[in-house]
Amino acid sequence: MRLLATAGRVLSQLRRDPRTVAMMALLPMLLVGLFAWVMPAKQFAQIGPMLIALFPFIVMFIVTSIATLRERTSGTLERLLTTPLRKAELLFGYEIAFGLVAVLQAILVVTFAVYVCGLDIAGSLWVVGAMAVVNALMGTALGLLASAFARTEFQAVQFMPVFVFPQMALGGVFMPRSQMPDVLSAISNWLPLSYSIEAVQRASINVTGWDLNRPLLILVGVTLLALLLGSLTLPRRTP
Amino acid sequence: MMNSSPAVSIAGLRVKRGKVQVFDGLDLDLTPGRITGLMGPSGCGKSTLIRCVVGIQKVQGGTVTVLGLPAGTPALRRRVTYSSQQASVYTDLSVGENVTYFTRLYGLPSTEADRVITAVGLADQRSQRADDLSGGQLTRTSLAIALLGQPELVVLDEPTVGLDPVLRAELWGIFRGLADQGITLIVSSHVMDEANRCDDLLLMRAGRIVAHTTPASLLIESGKSDPDEAFLELIRRDIAGPRHSLDTPNEAPVSTPRHAEEDQR
Ligand SMILES: Nc1ncnc2c1ncn2[C@@H]1O[C@H](COP(=O)(O)OP(=O)(O)O)[C@@H](O)[C@H]1O
């Protein structure tokens, strides 16, 4: 009840913000469309799934870090913590809300990629879409955690490039991790997006057996760890 | 104090915020079923004291007991409600959505939302977004949330600041109604003209309680005719008085003549 009330409240707030809704719904389609247009089909088949699965991570990371920073600075968080609401209900309320948004987003962009852009891959695009949702949930959890380290919304937005671009470079988007210098591939083993990328790549080739298990397990683990650390950044008593 | 245990009991409270030692050994007992006005200039520690009572302030020492339990314990979250000085509502949601969300957090029926929205006089603004409200309407939205359920202690930090006199009178009417039901209220204000509406007064200055008194005995003790002057007089005495060293921060120039005043109401 309190959990769903919180998820509902977060969704109502989102609905009131048409620009963010447009960014979430239209921007991934626009990007997929542009890449489809400028790239040969074979190359697009590699980049397309990556866009579909990684874009929600970036968007949810930004949107959640700003939303929860507002919650921290506007006094509403302090107020929530004086009510019977549990911290876990607050955190998972955010996860449910943005998880639902990610599902809708994935349906839109996968449909668009297949029927409009003619994206054709060996694996299932719907599994790629499911990876998009997993990444969105992780982006929400990490955004929540990151908001604890920002004082202003501008700082919160700055985390995104700092946090995301190095991970993309090291995570195997541009070069397979196995071909990287040892130091870099060792670092990349510790970066969550490496496993997002691994999962998408496997899903777009063709998923057989338990291919996705290891990256999926790691992504879910990182999400839960981020939520746990996030709950530590929501103390009831503040100085 | 005569027939029941205190609603709030504070002993040896020490609080440091940033570099400021806000309280250094504060003691206080509040009588249940009364409106205690927490008065004092800006920065004297009203909000900090309120945060301690609600259990959201990190403290360095001492005890804060609320309704017989340590402040901030989960069992108190339905029994104590709080509205902070800054209106803590979601500005991108409507009045109704804000109140309904908190109604659901308390597990109350939606009729409760209607009740409190009407109580603060916002029925006509119900579907208006909070960031389109006037300052007073925003404060009242925040206040409405603090009226949800059946709290035993309602803690309001400067709820009437910036409101016009008519509205202030209305809100004090609501507060009086709550007190008549036996609810204890703590209401802070930095203007003394609301002192007469309270049952008890807690006058603070620089993190110390200058006087814990009643409106009537404040005037008698100070020899002044209005609360504003009376408070200034007490501060003057406090500054001049020999007992304002930090070792005895709770020795107030005006002792608590509460027993004498008890039967006035
Ligand atoms: N977040 C904070 N960090 C550091 N100092 C603070 C903080 N909040 C308040 N203070 C200081 O604590 C003292 C008491 O503040 P406060 O309780 O807000 O006073 P009041 O509510 O009476 O205006 C002031 O000296 C203020 O500067």
Ligand SMILES: [Mg+2]
């Ligand atoms: Mg204050």
